[in-house]
Amino acid sequence: MPHSPPLARRDLLQAGLDLLDQGLSVFDGELRLVAWNRPFLELLDFPPELAEVGRPFADFIRYNAERGEYGPGDPEAQVAERVSAARTCSPHVRERRRPNGNLLLLRGEPLPNGGFVTLYSDITEQRYLEDLSEHQNQQLDERVRRRTAQLENANAQLRRANAENTKIAAALSRSEARLRLINDTVPMLIAYVDRAQIYRYVNKGYAEWFSLAESGIVGRAVADVVGSEVYAQVAGNLQRALAGERITYEYRMPRAGQTAYAHSTLVPEIGSDGQTLGAFVFAHDITEQKRMQAALLQAQKMEAIGSLTGGLAHDFNNLLTVIIGNLAALEEQRGSDPAIGDFVAPALQSARRGVQLIRRLLTYSRQQPLEPQAVDIARLLADLARLIRRSLPDNITLTSPVSSTEASDLFALADPALLESALLNFALNARDAMPGGGCLTVSAEAVELPADAPETAEFDVPPGHYVSIAVADDGCGMDAQTLAHACEPFFTTKRLGLGSGLGLAMAQGFVRQSGGGMRIRSEPERGTQVEIVLPQTAPPLAAAPSLASPAPAANGALVLLVEDDNEVRRVVRQQLIELGHPVIEAENAEQALAMVEQISDIAIVVSDVLMPGSLNGRQLSERIRHNRPQMRIVLVSGYADDAPRPGDPPVLAKPFTRQDLARALARTEQESDA
Incomplete structure (x- = not known):
């Protein structure tokens, strides 16, 4: 394949720069223009005649200052200020609002021998051209044809200027070095592939993306460089681009032990005969963007x-x-x-x-307050072991190695009911993972997690003293993909009807809410270990022995029961009657207010919080207390947001027993006496 004359190579590189969606300008150490592209002029609204090699940087600043680009002030002072800043250019990224309303992202990098390169991106529109209309494709074709004609004209001029070829070649060599530096500085993965799917050019960023040297890519086939997994994703798009279609797509690949994602645009190069010569590749890393999208989706699920x-x-x-x-x-x-x-x-x-x-x-779901207390982990595990053994088949053995010397220190600060429920869920999952039998181990120990320990970061907890509880099995285990999703809500590998996919997710939520952390280790056919750490605490002080107090005796006071559910009202009415209270009923707050006004014998109001109508239970209690401050009121609720508030009457959570109701009524009597 014959080499193109040097001037043709420069124009080819200039043509490639003009195809970029981003504007580009390069100034040398004397702050004079060295290189630029058409988007640079268009994005900053500069006239074409302003752009020429050697044009001082100050001319561009002055042009902007005179048209009010930098706001009110002395134009020459604005020019001096910005020229001074440009002489000490350092890497920077900033945004700039244009007078026409467009928002530009400016990325500047100093050059080794002085000067700087600046990349301008219009971020008011989508960065990537995914759905170009047929009209835009026609414009692109026309642009390529015009460029082809310009290249042919340049070739003719080179032939006529053959005598000056040596001087021109030296100048072009310097220009190519500058353009190479520019392409390697641009934060984009750039490559060129010919019609045989062979790489003819890659920039530094593209080579680093595939962990190869530039020399290790140029001249090789795309399939050999990207690997079979990536090539299977991009092959169809590459063929469409080499057929003349501009196309944008995404692909994923394993990179540094994780899955990386890239967004790529292929721009075909069309020859003068209408045939596709190759395709330019413009891509960038969107791994972080994908991670943020996944985090947003998880938040929406929650x-x-x-x-x-x-x-x-x-x-x-x-x-x-x-x-x-x-x-x-x-x-x-x-x-x-x-x-x-x-x-x-x-x-x-x-x-x-x-x-x-x-x-x-x-x-x-963070709508229920925890009831943390000092939990005797050794005793809890012993009780749990008795419960688990009844649900295990004969081919599964259960061990719980907690020594008596450790038992006195194993007190964790947690809600005991939720902790037991979480551990039971771990154990039942382990049972289901061993259909052919095996060993289930439930263990606990006191651990210290210093600031520099890897476990501290893995559990995502502050340094301190914790109690570690682990449930391990030697069952079927999980592969990496299943393990990555194990704690997601509604994710389950069990058959429909055998699992909700909420057990591990709820356990993780409870542990984190308790100030602890959780981790899962598993490998296919090598079992699974679920380990949680909870803040360690001191054993509770021994309470003085006391006789159990009987349920408070009823005083026969008339109770107004306000509840919209007929069945619930019937149950609570029966409990009140058994406590010795006569009861009258209302279905809503409006009826209750009318009865309180008309029946002076009503001494106690027991009301649901959430009811149909214009008033709820809290508003009803406020109205009653305003008119009858001595009225005794008990609120009952089965709703997550109905936790007691300062100044509220006692709130009794549904479901409750007759003894719970009696204690709530007794509390209102004590408060009224006080």
Whole structure:
């Protein structure tokens, strides 16, 4: 293949620069213009005649100052200020608003021998040309044809100027070195591929992207350089570009042990005969952008779970109030009957587990306050082991190596019910991972995590003393892809109906909310270990022995029960009657206000917080207290956002027992006496 004359190579490089979507200018150490491209003039609205080799940098500043580009002030003072700053140019990136409203991103880099190169990007529009219209394609074709004609004319001039070839070649050699420096400085991956899919040019950034030297790419086939995985993604796009179509796409590749993403635009080069000679490649790294998109998607999932859980809690707790209330009454009245007791006890146990499930969901969505306390980890694991053994098949052995010497130090600050629930979830997952049998190990120990320990960063916790609890199995394990998604909400590898995909996600949320951290280690066919660390705390002080206080005696005061759900109202009414209170009922706050005004004997109001109508339970209590300050009020709620507030009456969470209701009523009596 014959070599092109030097001037042709310079024009070819200039043509390539003019195809960039970004503006480019290069000034030498004397602040005189050395190189530029057409987008530079267009983005900054400079007249073409202003751009010529050797033009002082001050002329461009003066042109902008005289048309008010830098605001009011003395134009010559503005010129002097900016020229002085340019002489000490350092790497910089800044944004600049043009008078026409366009926003430009300026990236400047000093050159080794003085001067600087500046890259201008119009960031008011999308950076990448994905959906060019047919009209734009025609414009591009016309531009290429014009450039081809210019190249042919330049070749003719070179032939006529053959006698000056030596001098021109030396000048072009310097120009090529400058353009190479510019291309290597531009923060973009640039390459040129001929019609045989052979690399003919790559810049420094492109070579570094594939961890190769530039000399190790030029002359090699695309498939050999990028590898089979990447080539399978880009082959179709490359063929379309070499057929004359300008195309934009994304691809991924393994890089530095992680998955990297690139956004690439292929611009075909069309010869004078209409045939495609090759394609320019303009690409850049979008890995961080992809990471941010994934983080946003995860945040949106979490927001959706929080919204769903908050509404679910109210309705589900109403159902549990009815279920537990009726079952508790049945157990109290007929508990000695074996035909009934054998069925009521497990039903009550399951209903109460439903209460814990709702608490876990609310904690995970950050709508339920934790109830942290000093938890005796050794005792909790012992109780948990007894519970787990009943659900394990005979071919799975359970070990829990916690020594007696360690037991006295194993106190963690956490919500005991949620901790037990999380560990039970880990154990059941381990059981499901060993269908053919194996060993399940639940262990705990006190650990110190200093600031420089890798575990501190891995758990993402501050330095300090922690209790580590690990649940390990030797089951089927997880591959890297499954492990990466294991804690995502709704992600599960179990068959439909066997898993919700929320267990690990909720456990991780609870642990983080408790000030701890969680990590999972797993390999296919080598088992899984789930380890959590929770802040270590001192054992609780021994409480003085006291006799259990009986439920407060009722004083027969008239109770107004305000509840819109008929079944819940029936259960609570029965509990109040059993406590010795006569009861009247209202379905909403408006009815309740009317009854309070008309019936002076009402001494206590028990009201749901969330009700239909213009007033909720809190607003109802405020109205009643304004008119009758001595009125005793108890609020009941099954909703996540109905936690007690300063100045509120007692708030009783659904579902509750008759004893819970009695204690709440007694508290209102004590407060009214005070």
